[in-house]
Amino acid sequence: MQKLLAATALVALLAPAGAIAQESYTFALVPKAMNNPFFDLARDGCMAAAEELGNVTCNYIGPGEHTEMEQVQIVQDLISQGVDGIAVAPSNAPAMGRALRAAVDAGIPVMTWDSDLLPEDAAIRSTYVGTKNYDIGVELANIAKARHPDGGTICLQTGGAAAANHNERLKGIRDTLAGEDTGAPPGTPLAGQGGWTEISGCPLITDDDGNVAVQGMTDILAANPDLTAFISTGAFTQWFDNAYRQAVQPYAEELTSGELSIIVADTLPMQMAQLKDGLSVGQVGQRPYEMGHQAMSILLDIAEGKEVQDPIYTGLDICTQENVDTCLGGSATN
Structure with missing residues (x-):
């Protein structure tokens, strides 16, 4: 018995530590x-x-x-x-x-x-x-540029004002549409560069609140019937599927004709369904x-x-x- 215990102890000493107890x-x-x-x-x-x-x-x-x-x-x-x-x-x-x-x-x-x-x-x-959050902004803007090569009026919607990721996305959008460096994140609002002008009241700050996001978009679209593009840097705009659909459905024809573009970050399941149904024109998804x-x-x-x-x-x-x-x-x- 003593020999068996001694052998067992020797094996324990020689075995890798992870084989006995993993931290x-x-x-x-x-x-x-x-x-x-x-x-x-x-x-x-x-x-x-x-x-x-x-x-x-x-x-x-x-x-x-x-x-x-x-x-x-x-x-x-x-x-x-x-x-x-x-x-x-x-x-x-x-x-x-x-x-x-x-x-x-x-x-x-x-x-x-x-x-x-x-x-x-x-x-x-x-x-x-x-x-790479700057790249989200770049790709969101590229979709807008492809649909509106001459530019137009735009409203940007973002998350928290102090959120570094959303500020980097805003800069990516602004730099890409302007065709030049618009300054430190979140960049300087567009005032005609590249043919694009940000409208009064934007960017909209949502603090990642889906209700605030949908209401803000609803108000902007109603007050600016000639708006060219609405771009959101986060999925909060589309989280509440029914509310989003009700807000955007009146503009379905403009989205289809190319008069208006709504482009949103992320590719969650409800967002992809909205894209398929023609209620957005582009999504830039993370993982x-x-x-x-x-x-x-x-x-x-x-x-x-x-x-x-x-x-x-x-x-x-x-x-x-x-x-x-x-x-x-x-x-x-x-």
Whole structure:
């Protein structure tokens, strides 16, 4: 019996540590809001990755609704709890940058996803995974330029005024339509450059609130019957399918004829149905499932002392009524 115990002890000493006990980690994935179908897909990717990795728990936690300071408080609480890593989509980039300094001081790995910190705070986080947000703006604008080569009047709709990702998208739109650099994000409103002029009252700030987004679009379209293009930098404009359809249906003929263009970021299922039904003319889609999925693997690599690439871009899907059945290439849910 003693020989058997001694042999067992020897095997345990010689075996790789991971073969005996694998260290487990709890990583937080913090969205801007938990009532957002875009972030639901990121949550699904996070949970799937945790199951695949085996030694990771995905703690998906964020504000119930888009509330910048509540998100900051949640991150501060996660730091106090001593989680093993934090992946956050900052709603307010400057405020989140200040909050995350405490995580670095506590030795907690930090990364961003979907939206990033300001350039001056980029050293706080190890990497960013998600969309190259400037490129979303470029592609949204390219759809508008293709339909209206001579330009026209335009209204832009965006998320939070301090959200770095939406400001980068606005700059991408403005630079592309103007054909020149319009300044630091969000760029300078267009006043005739490239034939495009932003109308009074825009850009519309929604704070990622779907009701605010639909109402704002409804008011702008009603007050500006000769508007050439309405471009939204986020899916919030189309989240509430019935409300969006009711708002846009009166303009279906103008959309079909090319007099008006409504172009929106993201390619969630209800958005693709709206595009197929002629209630938008273009969608530029991100891949939130991949963002959530990769965040867990990246945090694990950081926790284990491995080098990670910065940034990590997840790509875009450019969808129009001409390619609506094939544009996602199998990435409708990722």
